[in-house]
Amino acid sequence: MQQHYYTYKEKFDLEFGESLEGFTLSYYTYGQLNQDKSNVIWVCHALTGNADVFDWWNGLFGEDAIFNPKDHFIICVNVLGSCYGSTGPTSINPKTNEPFYGSFPNISIRDIVNSLNILRDHLGIKSINTLIGGSLGGQQALEWAVMHPKMMENLIICATNSKHSAWGIAFNEAQRMSIEADPTWGDKSNDAGVNGLKAARAIAMLSYRNYSTYEETQSEKDVNKVDNYRASTYQQYQGDKLTKRFNAYSYWTLSKTMDSHHLGRNRKSLEEALQSIQAYTQVIGITSDVLFPVSEQRFITQHIPNVTYEEITSLYGHDGFLVETYKIAAAIRAFFKQKNKKRVVL
Ligand SMILES: CC(=O)SCCNC(=O)CCNC(=O)[C@H](O)C(C)(C)COP(=O)(O)OP(=O)(O)OC[C@H]1O[C@@H](n2cnc3c(N)ncnc32)[C@H](O)[C@@H]1OP(=O)(O)O
Numbered sequence: 001m002q003q004h005y006y007t008y009k010e011k012f013d014l015e016f017g018e019s020l021e022g023f024t025l026s027y028y029t030y031g032q033l034n035q036d037k038s039n040v041i042w043v044c045h046a047l048t049g050n051a052d053v054f055d056w057w058n059g060l061f062g063e064d065a066i067f068n069p070k071d072h073f074i075i076c077v078n079v080l081g082s083c084y085g086s087t088g089p090t091s092i093n094p095k096t097n098e099p100f101y102g103s104f105p106n107i108s109i110r111d112i113v114n115s116l117n118i119l120r121d122h123l124g125i126k127s128i129n130t131l132i133g134g135s136l137g138g139q140q141a142l143e144w145a146v147m148h149p150k151m152m153e154n155l156i157i158c159a160t161n162s163k164h165s166a167w168g169i170a171f172n173e174a175q176r177m178s179i180e181a182d183p184t185w186g187d188k189s190n191d192a193g194v195n196g197l198k199a200a201r202a203i204a205m206l207s208y209r210n211y212s213t214y215e216e217t218q219s220e221k222d223v224n225k226v227d228n229y230r231a232s233t234y235q236q237y238q239g240d241k242l243t244k245r246f247n248a249y250s251y252w253t254l255s256k257t258m259d260s261h262h263l264g265r266n267r268k269s270l271e272e273a274l275q276s277i278q279a280y281t282q283v284i285g286i287t288s289d290v291l292f293p294v295s296e297q298r299f300i301t302q303h304i305p306n307v308t309y310e311e312i313t314s315l316y317g318h319d320g321f322l323v324e325t326y327k328i329a330a331a332i333r334a335f336f337k338q339k340n341k342k343r344v345v346l
């Protein structure tokens with residue numbers, strides 16, 4: 001594994017009218033590019049993920065996994081707006097020589113894809129063998145496949161959607177309200193909004209999991225207990241855990257990025273955007289996902305021309321796309337095997 005940085009020094013215009021004076025992307029690579037550069041597996045990470053895909057998608061990516069450094073050149077890039085080395089709210093704004101914090105521009109999934117595509121070009125990669133992502137990562141992968149339909153041979157998207165739902169936006173708004181209610185929010189400090197972020201993650205967990213997950217893993221064993229329930233300490237713990245590795249400004253920014261995801265924006269329609277995808281596509285849904293319900297992946301499947309669809313069962317709801325790596329790997333193996341068969345009609 002190697003960690004790299006790439007800095008783009010030109011003005012970078014953003015979809016919603018603002019611009020960045022260049023940007024830096026932090027990215028990890030595993031394995032070597034083969035001679036004809038045909039073994040590229042490009043991974044797009046989710047909301048709080050980072051570029052070290054062998055760490056967070058272990059089982060799908062690894063020495064002996066389906067995507068491995070012996071056969072593939074694997075690349076994963078920390079997205080713009082995040083806080084793991086790429087340009088984001090805690091980076092220095094070259095115009096002021098101070099961190100952006102609250103002045104970081106509103107960035108879209110298309111902006112993220114444009115930045116990834118600039119890096120791809122810089123690396124001399126003409127085509128991507130397989131582009132893969134889940135959740136916010138799936139939104140990027142879908143957008144990339146619409147913006148550059150000839151760029152990737154295979155597209156694998158998991159627990160994602162073609163436009164962010166009212167339900168998803170409402171969850172994100174509730175989380176932003178928590179962050180904004182923190183009295184330190186707006187401070188010019190990396191710790192601004194930290195308690196709000198803790199509450200936001202606790203809210204988010206309710207959407208990443210579901211009733212059954214909590215019932216199975218956090219139900220109270222002690223019938224006489226009347227406070228400090230397991231479910232309560234779990235929520236506190238998960239909130240705290242995120243604050244130790246993520247920044248509230250980045251979280252706020254990327255939740256906005258997720259909200260504005262819409263493949264149909266300034267195009268004829270959502271359906272036509274999906275129809276324009278040329279990659280051979282596998283769509284994977286998690287049956288217990290309440291945040292990106294399978295109806296969203298079924299919709300995507302109905303409109304992409306060359307597609308297969310797989311539903312996976314999991315106790316973990318939306319987070320199943322991160323947890324069920326062996327089931328997902330099995331589905332992907334089957335996808336590659338049946339690549340030349342006809343599309344599944346739902
Ligand atoms: C630098 C980095 O860390 S990068 C990490 C990369 N992360 C990403 O890419 C984001 C995606 N990953 C995730 O969102 C998560 O890691 C997931 C979904 C894959 C797994 O979620 P987890 O939180 O690990 O699983 P789970 O819900 O079972 O919770 C387990 C944790 O809760 C703790 N816990 C469980 N029950 C309770 C409880 N009742 N009270 C308090 N703590 C509890 C466990 O001790 C465990 O703690 P640990 O994480 O310190 O080991």
Ligand SMILES: N[C@@H](CCO)C(=O)O
Nearest residue numbers: 046047048049135136
């Ligand atoms: N657990 C995931 C959920 C969003 O897909 C994350 O934190 O990125």
